[in-house]
Amino acid sequence: MLLLKGKAILSLLKIGKIAGPLISMMVSIWAYAFIYPWSFSIGIVLLLLVHELGHVFAAKRMGLPVSAPLFIPFMGALIALKRQPLDAKSEAYIAFGGPILGSIGATAVFGAAYYLDSPLLYSLAYVGFLLNLINLLPIHPLDGGRIVTAVTRWLWLVGLVGGLAVIIYLKSILFLIIWGLFAYDLYTKYVKRRKQSKRQFVTRSFMIPVERLIQEGYMIPGPEHKRELPFTTYSDLSHQQYIGVKWDSLDYYGTAMLPQQVILEKVKVTQLERVELENGLHLKVSCEIECTPFENDKYYEVPAPTRWKYGIAYFALAGFLGGMMYMVHLVGNVNI
Incomplete structure (x- = not known):
């Protein structure tokens, strides 16, 4: 249908910046549908959209232009900042936007699942909470890795060790690649760069x-x-x-x-x-x-009250997501 009606579809999608996101959303739904039912595939992509819109709203509040969300099958979705934040506080603020709005979206799905007693919605709510919780791991380029830049970069070491446990639990090649890139990035920043000339x-x-x-x-x-x-x-x-x-x-x-x-x-x-x-x-x-x-040494200079506020919000959000996953498991009898 896409091949035969491609011209008509593209003409309908010539409405600015939404063409790319819509096409990538459809491709992602199609790819997920090879493994999951169509309804579940659509739900996953919509939850990812809500998460990415959280980043978009946060970036707009900081006055930073961003690209429209781009969906990549089996890897999630992403946005690109057209102008980088000037400090770690701004970076963390933008990173917080995704998990916060994503958690709100997953909570809304959980509420609908409880009201309708829908196994499908319970499963989607569980996946929504799980994806946002994994995203809070203090590993670059995940949101958690960006948030802890405004809390303490020592949490990157926690992510380095904890990431191995997550890899074993999820048995995910993709997450292994992300963790490997993060480990190499830490090596180049704090080990290799000190040994080599900066010229x-x-x-x-x-x-x-x-x-x-x-x-x-x-x-x-x-x-x-x-x-x-x-x-x-x-x-x-x-x-x-x-x-x-x-x-x-x-x-x-x-x-x-x-x-x-x-x-x-x-x-x-x-x-x-x-x-x-x-x-x-x-x-x-x-x-x-x-x-x-x-090297902007002032980039990581964050006032102590902000560090405490972001740190408390970070661990509170992680605790909330873990608790909601347990709640879905009890009420909806979901275990993935």
Whole structure:
């Protein structure tokens, strides 16, 4: 049906940002339906949607633009921040949004299950509580790993050890991959980085039009020419850093994006190449940018009252979810 009616469906979905989420939701429901009944598959995806909308609402309250939710079969769903938070408090606030609204959604399903005495809804409520509880594990990139950045990063070690127990309990290859990436990230941050030099080298190229310069008698340097160039740097409101390179003798100033926030040391010309383009002769200038990553030490500075408030909320929410799972098991006789 999708193949035959694809054009009609796509024309109906040309209504802004909801096309992508709707398509990914349908694909996820279709994938889950290979294992579960259709009704259960739809319920899982809707619970995931509620969870992701919690992140969206929290990010909007912080003034941070986000993408629409994207659903990935058997992996859940995600949103992408178009601008990163400036501190751990903001990161934790956005991370809290998903489990909080997700827990409210699962509680509503539990209430409906109790009122209707529906085994399907009891099962969905149990899964909703379980997914939100697992998401609270202090492991990046799960929500819990982001929340504890505003509580104490020592909880990452708890997640490192506790994650092994969860892997054994769930027997999940996917969770094993997530845990492995988290362990490697901790290693690179706190072990490998201390042993290695923090200096990095980034390569960027600039195209300088030289057709006019040659006609005016300018001396164009040859391919073996090497020199350092003066530079400037700035960041936009999205915290994207740029470098501006100036070559006075060629009457040129160009900019390029940098892969991350860095402290610039020097810019060296490493290679020159003449390139003929449609609009004339250009000089392709390859530059080696020497820099060190910028580490914002103030990122993790969170006031003590906020740490306590977030810590209490974190453990209270985890306790609530565990208690509700036990409640569903008692009332609905559900055990997954």
